[in-house]
Amino acid sequence: MSCDHPDLLPLDEALQRLWNALPAPDLPGLRAERDDPATDRASMDGVALKASEGRASRRVLGTLYAGSDPAVFAVAPGTAVRIMTGAALPPGADAIVPVEALATDGDTVRPQVDPKVGDHVRRQGEQARAGDQLLPAGTPLSAARLALFAQEGQLLPLRPRLRVGVASTGNELVPHPASHQIRDSNGPMLAALAHTLGADVDLRSALPDEPAALAAALQNPGDIRILLTSGGVSMGDHDHLPGVLKDLGATILFHKIRLKPGKPMLAALLGDLLLLGLPGNPVSAYVNGLLFLSLALARLEGRAAPDPWRRARLAAAVRNKGDRPLLHPCRLVEGRLEPLPGKGSADLVTLARADALAWIDAGGLEAGTKTRWMPVV
Amino acid sequence: MSCDHPDLLPLDEALQRLWNALPAPDLPGLRAERDDPATDRASMDGVALKASEGRASRRVLGTLYAGSDPAVFAVAPGTAVRIMTGAALPPGADAIVPVEALATDGDTVRPQVDPKVGDHVRRQGEQARAGDQLLPAGTPLSAARLALFAQEGQLLPLRPRLRVGVASTGNELVPHPASHQIRDSNGPMLAALAHTLGADVDLRSALPDEPAALAAALQNPGDIRILLTSGGVSMGDHDHLPGVLKDLGATILFHKIRLKPGKPMLAALLGDLLLLGLPGNPVSAYVNGLLFLSLALARLEGRAAPDPWRRARLAAAVRNKGDRPLLHPCRLVEGRLEPLPGKGSADLVTLARADALAWIDAGGLEAGTKTRWMPVV
Structure with a gap:
């Protein structure tokens, strides 16, 4: 018996909806302040000379290092200047x-090759001209792009880490469980995940299944x-979060997605607070936490949307009788996905032993099929 | 003319050497404290009943929630208990x-299916028996594994972020460069990279090309x-770092690798301090910073070695006349790598526009070849 519904929101649409609902920071464009390079530069260690003099001997006038003012020398016929990269x-x-193509005798050098104009020279402006647009406005930030901003005189500060609260319900x-109780493992798991994804983490005590307690936590989320x-x-009598959010006037971005595990996934905005309401089963919480939190952090920090998916072939068939795509725990062995005999969304033991979660389309996939997978981090 | 040498250390061997040289934290194994689950549990919302009574009507005695003590009820013939997942x-x-397969009339329910023993029940111990080894000692940490530790009553603290110093030389x-000078762009780039990789960052002023200044920075690295x-x-007159490290008695892990850009890459241990001596050209510094720092952080934090490589086909041929593998900047367009017309290891503009660095074997690769690539973050 299937409890799935064809109208559930596909995962990729849910991710897109979250991305669009979150404000990106202001992402300024960048123009070149000056030519890049600002003047002709050596791209190797060697001697700077006039190419038209060919292999003739030259007297070395001195040495230029990266950052040296070149105006202290003038290369006249019969002379050259030792020069370092940059x-x-x-x-x-x-x-x-280059050094390797020179015969040297005291302060005299003789090229062993025929020099040509521009050899091993980075020409002024060959990468960009002053005023050129280097990055259009709205370009996501990255370490490489921050370097380009710095090169042009705009030192952008490192963005402070976003602070993420974690609360199981x-x-x-309980801390000391009887056989019908369990410890909170989702809280430490999601805290570690958020920490690994670069957030500051505030791990809180688990909340009871009481609307008033949930409402208080949402109304006073802290910093x-x-x-x-x-x-x-989910749909149980104790699944109070959707109702509480409705009462508080939250904007529900989506509730229920076309994914196994993880169907009850919920995302909402409550003022400036983004709530990611993950399902309670640990594998569901893990999968959705990784996918949706990494996307939200990238968006709010002005980075490009991360692509968690890689591709590999299945070493064995995986059944999927439902009509939702399944993320199935696998080990990576020699680049292939070996499915583990997992016991579903409550099976933390198998998740902890897995390297990868493999995407299994509704209906299942045969051995040897190439499919997308995400790493278990 | 090639300045390459067949005896340069291949990249993957350099990465392995760094991994082996760094101490992993103590990584304890984990045994199950009790059966998992500790008792039979509902895996869906529905009613708990005796299967042998088939589709007969049952009187509902009450409701059990996750965490409820089940001993308050006893399911005798003709009775059932409403029950929530977990x-x-x-x-x-x-x-x-399940709820969906029940006809309900007041406090009476009638199954619409033939129940079988164990239907929608997670059996006691089906995932693990008390005392089972869940994770062997030495297993790298991950968010999923920390959750498993927490489940078994061992709440491991989040590891503090490692502190990484960044200093260009x-x-x-200079901050206000004449045409023969430049600003420090590697410093902000590497700081952003370390920040993104989860480290705390101490970005320092650039060091002059003076052995005494380098020695002082290495002898008093701070926290x-x-x-x-x-x-x-590199090999220029101002490339003092290898000599300074030798004078200080550092252990050189490697110096010079078989990669373009990045041949001069150096790694050394100076007491507890890991020095990653990246080349000065920005693309070289970026590539090696990403590869070696992400590996070092994972090792020191007890995580698994990250695999930065993905695979895709080249949309066009890329030449590589040298005898080192080349990492070439590309854009990802519909899953294929479109090579950018880059100008080499000094070309920060092209790096900042790239999505990917594609691995080009010595000799070059034809259009359509599948190769490994790493994302530009």
């Missing part, structure tokens, strides 16, 4: 002959930008 | 019939575990 070319020189969660909860989003 | 089965019950690096430098590791 140094500006001295007046009169138009080529570099459930009356069954966090995102709240991860687990549990309370 | 709740322990009451005495006398051996199957769950070079007399050419950091890893120091990233850029520049000073």
Whole structure:
């Protein structure tokens, strides 16, 4: 018997909806402040000379290092200047002959190759001209792009880490469980996940299955930008979160997605607070926490949307009788996905032993099929 | 003319050497404290009943929630107990019939299916028996594994972020550059990279090309575990870092690798301090910073070695006349790698526009070849 519904929101649409609902920070464009390079530069260690003099001997006038003012030398006929990578070319020189292609005798050098104009020279402006647009406005930030901003004189500060609250829900969660109770494992799991994804983490005590307790936690979230909860989003009598959010006037971005495990996944905005209401089963909480939190952090920090998916072939068939795509725990062995005999969304033991969660389309996939997978981090 | 050498250390061997040289934290194994689940549990919302009574009507005695003590009920013939996902089965019950498969009339329910023993029940110990080894000692940590530790009553603290110092070297690096000078862009780039990879960052002023200044920075590194430098590791007159490290008695893990850009890459241990001596050209510094820092952080934090590589086909041929593998900047377009017309290891503009760095074997690769690539983050 299937409890699935064809109208559930596909995962990729849910991710897109979350991305669109969150505000990106202001992402300024960047123009070149000056030519890049700002003057002709050596791209190897060697001597700077005039190419038209060919293999003739030259007297070495001195040495230019990266950052040296080249105007202290003038390369006249019969002369050359030793030069290090990154140094500006001295007046009169138009080529570099590398150290390895020189015969040296005291302060005299003789090229063993025929120099050509521009050899081993990075020409002024070859990468960009002053005023060129280097990055259009709205370009997501990255370490490489921050370097380009710095090169042009705009030192952007490191963005402070976003603060993420983590709170499991459930009356069954106690520190010293009887056989009908359990410890809170989702809280530490989601805290570690958020920490690994670069957030500051505020791990809170588990909340009871009481509307008033949930409402209080949502109305006074403290100094966090995102709240991860687990549990309370399904259809049981104790699944109070959707109703509480409705009462508080939250904007529900989506509730229920086309994914196994993880169907009850909920995302909502409550003022500036993003609530990711993860399902309570640990594998569901893990999968949805990784997918939705990594996307939300990237968006709010102005980075490009992360692509968690890689591709590999299945070493064995995986059945999927439902009509939702399944994420199935696998081990990676020699680049292939070996399915583990998992026991579903409550099976934390198998998740902890897995390297990968493999995407299994509704209906199942045969051995040897190439499919997408995400790493278990 | 090639300046390559067949005896350069291949990249993957350099990464392995760094991994082996760093101490992993103590990684304890984990045994199950009790059966998992500790008792039979409902895996769906429904009613708990005795399967042998088939489709007969039952009187509902009450409701069990996750965490409820099941001993308050006893399922005698003709009775059942409403039960929520995760709740322990009451005495006398051996199957769950889901809500969707029940006809309900007041406090009477009638199954619409033939219940079988164990239906929708997670059996006691089906995932693990008390005392079973869940994770062997030495297993790298992950969010999923920390959850398993928490489940068994061992709440491991989040590891504090490692502190990484960043210092560029070079007399050419000034805040207000003349045409023969440049700003420090590697420092902000590597700081952003370390921040993104989860480290705490101490970005320092650029160091001059003076052995005494480098020695002082290495002898008094301050409160950091890893120091990233850029520049000073090649063969020029101003490349003082290898000599300074030798004078200080550092253990050189490797110097010079078989990769373009990045040949001068150096790694060393100076007491507890890991020095990653990155080349000065920005693309070299970026590539090696990403590869070696992400590996070092994972090792020191007890995580599994990250695999930065994905695979895709080249949309166009890329030449590589040298005898080192080349990492070439590309854009990802519909899953294929479109090579950008980059200008080499000094070309920060092209790096900032790239999505990917594609691995091009010595000799070059044809259009359509599948190759490994790493994302530009």
